[in-house]
Amino acid sequence: MATIAAVLEGDRRAIARAITRVENDPAAAAAIIGGVHAAGGGALLVGVTGSPGVGKSSLVDRMTAAWRARGRRVAVLAVDPSSPFTGGAVLGDRVRMQNHAGDEGVFVRSMATRGKLGGLARATCDAAVVLDAAGFDVVVIETVGVGQAEVEIFRAADVTTVVTMPGTGDGVQAIKAGVMEIADLFVVNKADLAGAGRAATEIEAALSLAELPPEAWRPPVLQTTATRNEGVGEVLDTIDRFREHDDAGTTERRRERAAARVRQILADRVVAGVEASGGIDRAVDAITDGTLDPYAASETLLRDRSNREGG
């Protein structure tokens, strides 16, 4: 496919088009990912998450510039699971792109919910594979929020940064909500505001309650002021240190990610197949008129399906 060759050469239009297609159409995604997957694996996937307004986009913009200064090509996927595709996301991209205008080594793209959240997670993973194969050294996945939905998306990353700001307490909240599992690094942004030191200390105190083996990675708590470009180099250095420290962990995460993706794709395909054959409708009829319960109806559908495939 011409598109695939162009993506692998790093053609920006082809990359943009490929991402649109993986977003909109799982069948196209299968063909595109099939064409580019083998060329990937070289990029570092960096997750950045946190509540709206803490300064994620500002920080990612500075991180992008700092990586560029270190000679790395950077793609940014800005994911917003909370809102449908609105002008806001697009506007954010434009502002960001202006800061890197004319730089072929930077690519920015918004991903928004077009329907189901599960679809967004899949599309985000697929888009990251496309960007990886297109030769970006770093793919940043920036996501709003620190709930369960984001945890799903963050399985997509090799290293995850949770961003907070002074006075919100949401760093500690995030730890309580179990985000610890996915956070490799905390950043208290807006360190120019009062209370940054205290916010960092509170996060450190919450983290110190976790019982970890002595050699385990303890998520560092950094402070940045994105608007003044302060502390950004340390964030990049810490991400590099994490990778050096946790090579085995990264391999393990990538295995988990592969498993999660296969499970997801299998589930989607089975459901889509049954749906297309009218099976869901038949099951619903049987359940509503009282002939079958949902377990029995599903069992019947699975049996019908394997009979069809078997003979």
Ligand SMILES: Nc1nc2c(ncn2[C@@H]2O[C@H](COP(=O)(O)OP(=O)(O)O)[C@@H](O)[C@H]2O)c(=O)[nH]1
């Ligand atoms: N005082 C201060 N404001 C900041 C800093 N970083 C970002 N902001 C401001 O915080 C607001 C939200 O930033 P944005 O990057 O859009 O946050 P996001 O919603 O997390 O992506 C904007 O008005 C930024 O200019 C910082 O380090 N200090």
Ligand SMILES: [Mg+2]
């Ligand atoms: Mg933002």
